[in-house]
Amino acid sequence: MGSISLEEFENLRDSGLLILDNRPTNDFAKSHIKNSINASINGSFEYMASCFFNKDEKLVIVCNAANSAESFLRLESEGYTNLYIFHYNLWNKEKLSLERVEAKNAKSYVKVMKDVSNIEDWELLHVKGVSGMPLKKLITNYQMISDGDVLYCGNGHKSMAAVSYLRTKNVFTNDIIGGLSAMLTDAPDLEI
Numbered sequence: 001m002g003s004i005s006l007e008e009f010e011n012l013r014d015s016g017l018l019i020l021d022n023r024p025t026n027d028f029a030k031s032h033i034k035n036s037i038n039a040s041i042n043g044s045f046e047y048m049a050s051c052f053f054n055k056d057e058k059l060v061i062v063c064n065a066a067n068s069a070e071s072f073l074r075l076e077s078e079g080y081t082n083l084y085i086f087h088y089n090l091w092n093k094e095k096l097s098l099e100r101v102e103a104k105n106a107k108s109y110v111k112v113m114k115d116v117s118n119i120e121d122w123e124l125l126h127v128k129g130v131s132g133m134p135l136k137k138l139i140t141n142y143q144m145i146s147d148g149d150v151l152y153c154g155n156g157h158k159s160m161a162a163v164s165y166l167r168t169k170n171v172f173t174n175d176i177i178g179g180l181s182a183m184l185t186d187a188p189d190l191e192i
Contacts (some may be wrong), residue, residue, distance in 0.1 A: 002085070004060070005070065009086045012060055018168060020049055021062040022071050023088060025160040026177075029040050031095040033062060033088075037118040038164040041067050043157025046078050049097075051136050053145050060084045062091075092099060098163065101150055103182035109150040114138075116162045116165065117153040117180075128191035129151075138162055142169050152183070 004012075013019060019036040021028055022045060028038040039048035041063070049071055053059050060082060061071045068085045101109060106127070113130045115122050122132035135158045138145065143167060145151075151159040156179035163175045178181065181192055 003065070003090070004084050005088045006090045006092070008084075009060065009090070012058065012084065017058055019051070019060050019086075020053060021088070021164070022067070023062070023064055025156055025175075027064075028160060028164065029098040029100055031097055032077055032164070033091055034096055035168050036062055037168065038160050040157045041071055041074075043155065045071075046074055048158065048161045049075060049080070049134070050078065051139055051161070053129060055079045056081055057081055057124065058082045062086050062088050064088060087177050099174055101176045101185035103176055106150075106152075106183045106187045107127075107177055109176075110190075112146075112149050112177075114145065114149050114182075115153065116149050116151050116158050119172065121154055122139060125192060126136065127180070127183070135162055139165065141184065142166060142171060145171055147172045149173045150176060152179045155179045155181050 021036040021038045022041040024042055025040050035054050039045055042067055063071050065087045072083055115126050115132045116132050116135045120135050151162050151173055153159045159175040163173050166173050
């Protein structure tokens, strides 16, 4: 389970293979590889990976060297059989970044917000007036999301996964940093 080289990674990427980037959401937002989907190892990593990738397809995991073994083992234990590891620090080409919405400014975006939490979590707690679109539903119905929409979930992991996935479909959205948890403390005037 060694890391693949930059050349091997580029060949897989150029073949059209989508890439799973498991680095923390803030790291991904600051700097990522085009057409990669973020499923932070700090969030519901296995669940998010299962939303986007079939277990028998080739899957390249972009990660920091420190968590490559954990990433590999967690997905392997879920039944993924064709895994490759690529250490992000080897990437020396174009790096993209994402603009994000700070939780304290969330009230300004309520009209364009979508909650990508699971249905159970949305029913328990959500911003008043914001509809729920669970991550799995968003993937199969991404046309229901518009450029400029602002996505959130409980802690920001699923919403960053959704934002990164939508970019691969040329739909440009933003997320709220820290999700609903951050809005509860940083936007106390928001109706939840």
